[in-house]
Amino acid sequence: MSDIKGILNDIIQEALTGLCRDNDIETNFPEIILERPKRQGQGDWATNVALQMARNFNLPPRELARMLVERLPENEHIQKVEIAGPGFINFFLTNRWIRDIVGDILSSNDAYGRPDLGKDRDVQVEFVSANPTGPLHVGHGRGAAVGDITANILSFAGWNVQREYYVNDAGLQMDILGRSTRARYFELAGLPEKAPFPEDGYKGDYIYDLAKELLEEKGVSLLEMAIEDSLSYFRDYASGHILNSIKKDLEGFGVKFDRWFSEKSLYDNHLVMQTVNYLKDKGYVYEEEGAIWFRSTAFEDEKDRVLIRANGVPTYFASDVAYHKEKFDRGFDRVIDVWGADHHGYIPRVRSAIAALGKNPDAFSVFLIQFVNLLRGGEQIAMSTRAGEFITLKDVLDEVGVDATRYFFVMRRSDSHLDFDLDLAKRQSTDNPVYYIQYAHARICSVLKEADTRGITLNIEEGFDEEALSTPEEKRMAARMSAFPEEVEKAALEMAPHVIANYALELAGDFHSFYNSCRILGESDGIMKARLFLAEAAGILLATNLRLLGISAPERM
RNA sequence: GUGCCUGUAGCUCAGUGGAUAGAGCGCUGGUCUCCGGAACCAGAGGUCGCGAGUUCGACUCUCGCCAGGCACGCCA
Numbered sequence: 001m002s003d004i005k006g007i008l009n010d011i012i013q014e015a016l017t018g019l020c021r022d023n024d025i026e027t028n029f030p031e032i033i034l035e036r037p038k039r040q041g042q043g044d045w046a047t048n049v050a051l052q053m054a055r056n057f058n059l060p061p062r063e064l065a066r067m068l069v070e071r072l073p074e075n076e077h078i079q080k081v082e083i084a085g086p087g088f089i090n091f092f093l094t095n096r097w098i099r100d101i102v103g104d105i106l107s108s109n110d111a112y113g114r115p116d117l118g119k120d121r122d123v124q125v126e127f128v129s130a131n132p133t134g135p136l137h138v139g140h141g142r143g144a145a146v147g148d149i150t151a152n153i154l155s156f157a158g159w160n161v162q163r164e165y166y167v168n169d170a171g172l173q174m175d176i177l178g179r180s181t182r183a184r185y186f187e188l189a190g191l192p193e194k195a196p197f198p199e200d201g202y203k204g205d206y207i208y209d210l211a212k213e214l215l216e217e218k219g220v221s222l223l224e225m226a227i228e229d230s231l232s233y234f235r236d237y238a239s240g241h242i243l244n245s246i247k248k249d250l251e252g253f254g255v256k257f258d259r260w261f262s263e264k265s266l267y268d269n270h271l272v273m274q275t276v277n278y279l280k281d282k283g284y285v286y287e288e289e290g291a292i293w294f295r296s297t298a299f300e301d302e303k304d305r306v307l308i309r310a311n312g313v314p315t316y317f318a319s320d321v322a323y324h325k326e327k328f329d330r331g332f333d334r335v336i337d338v339w340g341a342d343h344h345g346y347i348p349r350v351r352s353a354i355a356a357l358g359k360n361p362d363a364f365s366v367f368l369i370q371f372v373n374l375l376r377g378g379e380q381i382a383m384s385t386r387a388g389e390f391i392t393l394k395d396v397l398d399e400v401g402v403d404a405t406r407y408f409f410v411m412r413r414s415d416s417h418l419d420f421d422l423d424l425a426k427r428q429s430t431d432n433p434v435y436y437i438q439y440a441h442a443r444i445c446s447v448l449k450e451a452d453t454r455g456i457t458l459n460i461e462e463g464f465d466e467e468a469l470s471t472p473e474e475k476r477m478a479a480r481m482s483a484f485p486e487e488v489e490k491a492a493l494e495m496a497p498h499v500i501a502n503y504a505l506e507l508a509g510d511f512h513s514f515y516n517s518c519r520i521l522g523e524s525d526g527i528m529k530a531r532l533f534l535a536e537a538a539g540i541l542l543a544t545n546l547r548l549l550g551i552s553a554p555e556r557m
Numbered sequence: 558g559u560g561c562c563u564g565u566a567g568c569u570c571a572g573u574g575g576a577u578a579g580a581g582c583g584c585u586g587g588u589c590u591c592c593g594g595a596a597c598c599a600g601a602g603g604u605c606g607c608g609a610g611u612u613c614g615a616c617u618c619u620c621g622c623c624a625g626g627c628a629c630g631c632c633a
Binding site: 037038051055088172173292308311315343344345411415417424431439450502505517519520522556 | 568588589591592
C-alpha cells in the first residue's frame with residue numbers, strides 16, 4: 001500500500017521528537033495534522049505542526065518550521081519542502097505517489113478504499129418502516145435511499161449489515177384502515193349509510209381501488225358478514241395488499257430488506273407484556289391514574305411515559321420498547337434507526353428504555369431525515385396527506401427513474417431540508433449530476449474499448465512512467481483518487497451518504513477536465529499508457545461510488 | 558414557554574480550529590481537423606443571520622439575540 005500520508009507523518013514525527021529532545025521539551029505533542037492544501041503553489045501536502053508547537057518551543061512559528069525542515073530526512077517521495085504563510089510546511093512530492101495510487105486501484109479493483117471499521121461486527125439498520133395504511137410517499141423515499149445507501153457504505157466498511165423494515169400492523173391505525181375500506185366497499189355497493197366513512201379515515205383513492213378489487217373478487221357477499229368478522233377481514237385485506245405494494249415499490253427502487261418485522265408478532269408472542277414485566281422487576285415501572293408508567297426520567301427523558309393506558313391497551317411506545325429489546329437480544333453490536341425528523345422528540349425515551357433494559361444506549365443511534373420539498377419548474381408542489389393528495393414514491397420513480405431519484409435523495413445532508421426538482425432530476429443534461437457522473441464512467445469505458453480495438457495492450461504489472469503525467473489536471477484527478485479512502489471512512493463514521501454523492505461528482509468533474517485537456521490515444525506510447533491507466537483507475541473508482549449509491553454505471557449512454 | 562434542526566454567492570448547497578471561504582445552476586465571454594460537446598475554460602458575484610467571548614488563528618467551539626422548520630399526547 002502506498003500511504004503517503006503515513007510516510008510524511010512518520011518523517012515529521014521523527015524530526016519533531018528529535019527537536020524536542022535536543023531542547024528538553026516534552027515529546028507528548030498532539031497528533032500531527034496533514035492536509036491537502038486547497039491552493040496551487042502550496043504543495044501536495046501541508047502541516048501546521050509548527051504553528052501548533054511554536055508556544056512549547058517559545059519560538060516564532062516560522063523559525064520552528066525552519067528548524068524542523070532542516071531535520072527532515074531525504075525521501076524518494078519528496079521533491080521539495082517550503083515554509084509558507086504564518087508557518088505552514090508545504091511538501092511538494094515527486095510523481096512516485098501517482099504510480100502507487102494508480103497501481104493500488106488497478107490491483108485492488110472494487111475493493112480499493114475499503115476501510116476496516118466494522119471488523120465483521122453486526123449492525124442492524126432499520127428504515128422506511130411506514131405504516132401499511134397507504135402508499136409510500138416522497139418522504140419515505142428519502143428515508144429508503146438514505147437507509148439503503150448508508151447500509152451499503154457500512155457494509156463496504158466491513159460491517160455485517162442487516163436491513164430491516166418494522167411493520168406497524170397493530171393498533172388503532174389498522175382498525176381505521178379496515179373501517180375506511182369497509183365504508184368504501186359499502187359505498188360502491190350502493191349502501192353508504194350502512195357503513196359510514198370514519199371521521200379520521202384514510203381518504204386516498206387507493207382505498208377505493210381496494211374496495212373495487214374486493215367487489216370484483218367477492219361480489220356483494222361481504223355485505224352480509226357480521227360486523228366483527230368483517231372489520232378484521234377488511235383490515236387484513238387492506239393492510240396485506242398495501243404492504244405488498246410497498247414491497248413492490250421498494251423493490252422497484254432497488255431497496256431490498258433482509259427482514260420484515262411485524263409489530264403484531266410482538267403481541268402474538270407476548271413480548272410486549274414480557275418487556276413491561278421485565279422493566280417492572282427492575283423497578284422502573286409504576287402505576288398512576290390507572291395507567292402503567294415507565295420511569296424514563298430516571299435516565300435522560302424529561303417526563304415519564306405511559307406503557308399501558310388506563311383502558312388496558314398498550315401504547316405504541318410499549319411495543320417499541322419491546323421491539324428494541326428484541327433487536328438487542330438478537331445480538332447486534334450496533335442498532336441504527338432511520339426516522340423522519342418530526343420524531344426527534346422520541347429519541348430520549350427510547351434511549352432511556354434501552355438503558356433501563358440493561359443495554360448500551362450508545363450502541364443505538366437514530367438517523368433523522370428532514371422533509372422533502374417537491375418542486376416542478378421551481379414551483380413547490382402542494383401536498384396534503386390528510387386529504388389523500390400527495391405524490392407517491394412510485395409517481396417520482398415513473399417520472400424520473402431510479403438512478404436520478406436515488407441520487408437526488410442523498411445529495412444533501414440528511415438533516416437539512418431537501419429541494420427535489422422533478423424537472424431537473426429527469427433532465428438528461430449537464431445540469432443533472434447523475435448523468436454527469438454516469439457520462440464520465442461511460443466515456444472511460446469508451447476510451448478503453450477504443451484502445452482495445454486499436455490493439456493496445458495494458459498490463460499494470462509492467463508499470464508505467466509516472467513522469468509522463470505532468471499536467472495539473474492529471475495530478476488533480478490522482479489526488480482526488482487518493483483521497484477516496486478518507487472520504488469513504490468519513491461517510492461510514494458519520495453515516496453521511498451525501499459525502500459519497502459529492503465525491504463522485506467531484507471525481508467525475510476531475511475526469512472531464514482531464515479528458516478535455518489531455519489527449520490519450522495517439523500520444524506517444526509512454527504518455528498514452530500512463531493516461532490509460534489513470535483513466536482506468538478513475539473508472540474503477542467511479543463504478544465503486546455508483547455501486548455504493550445503488551446507481552447503475554453504464555458503459556454506454 | 559421548553560427542546561432539537563437549519564441560516565454560507567441571485568438560487569440549491571459543500572465546507573465539524575488554519576493560508577486568499579468552495580461547487581453546481583443562472584449570468585457574461587470563450588474552446589472541437591482529434592479518444593463520446595450529455596464535455597471543457599475564463600469572468601463577474603460574499604459584512605459565512607447579528608453581537609460578544611475562547612484562541613497565535615473562528616464559517617467551524619462557547620454564550621446571548623434574530624429568522625425559518627419541527628417536536629413537546631394515556632396518537633402513531
